[in-house]
Each structure stands twice: as structure tokens, then as C-alpha cells.
Amino acid sequence: MAHWLFKTEPGCFSFDDLKKRLTMTEPWDGVRNFQARNFLRDQVRIGDQVLFYHSNIPEPAVVGLAEVVRDGYPDTTALNPNAEHFDPKASPDNPIWYMVDLRYVAPLKKIVTLESIKQNPLLTDMLLVKRSRLSIQPVTEYEWHIMLAMGGMAGGMREQ
DNA sequence: GCCAACGTTGGC
DNA sequence: GCCAACGTTGGC
8 A cells, every 4th residue: 555645736626625525536637747647557556545735825735635546547538628638649549648536534633834844854855845846746654654743643544 | 926847849 | 869949837
């Protein structure tokens, strides 16, 4: 079971939006970056745990936890000319882009801001700090535990 | 809204 | 296959 950090602009899709899908799963689509695509296609798997990060806001931060509930599968929005992230090069035979499904798990008791991550000497190797533009990034077991502790979840998360 | 970082495209 | 031009991301 692996750990990931998924970034989203809350004005586009927020953690609260995911919470509204409590009884359903939500496709994580629209990823149009090859490195992030490779993770979705090849490595993100059912049961993986996800840090849900809000970017492009005054105080960027990890705000909650989610879980992957479906392995990577072709992102059909790339085939739809009316979709925002339509890609004319994609086809059913060669979908190019991939998505996964996520399930809401729990909010952090305290959000973990980008600023506090940058200030934590234990987290200087986090990709969030070193490669800030990558929208889907692996999180090590070590980083995961530190992040949970910073989020006030050290006593174990309560699943919903 | 600015702009640095960086990913992608396309001419050669 | 290099690299300049261009587009996008995202912190500030």
C-alpha cells in the first residue's frame, strides 16, 4: 500500500466536494501531465492512501485524507470534444490519459500548510517542496507519518 | 497579477 | 535530438 499527495485547486474541485460524494466514488480526471499520468497508470492502486492538497490559494495546505478505490483507467474526458481537458490526440485505442477513483476518508484535525511543511527539517526532501509543480506525487512512509502527526492524526485516523 | 520554474511543442 | 519559443502551474 502506497501513499500519495494529490493536488487540486479548491475552486475547481475541493475536499468538501469530495465529501459530498461520501456514498459514491469520485473520478480524479483531467490530469494532463505525463509524469503524473505515469503514476496514475502504473503505480496508483486500490487501497492507496492520499493526502488531499489545496493549491493556488492564499494558504496552500494539505486538508484531508482520501483513499484510492479504483486502479488507473482511461480518462474518457480526453475523448470528449466538449470536455474542458479534451485531447484530440487521444482515442479509445490510445487513451493517453488516465484517471483513478477516490473516496473521502477524513479531514485533518489541523490542516498542514505548505509553509509548515517547508519549515519542518524532516520534510526537506518532500517532492512538494522540491518539485512543486508535480500534481500527483509519491509520499514515503516516513513522510506520511510525519504529515499525519502534524495534522493532529497521530493517534490513528478515524475512518468514515 | 507577477513571474520563476518547468513541461511541451515543433522547426531545424 | 537539440533547443528556442511558448504555455501552464502555483507560490507569493
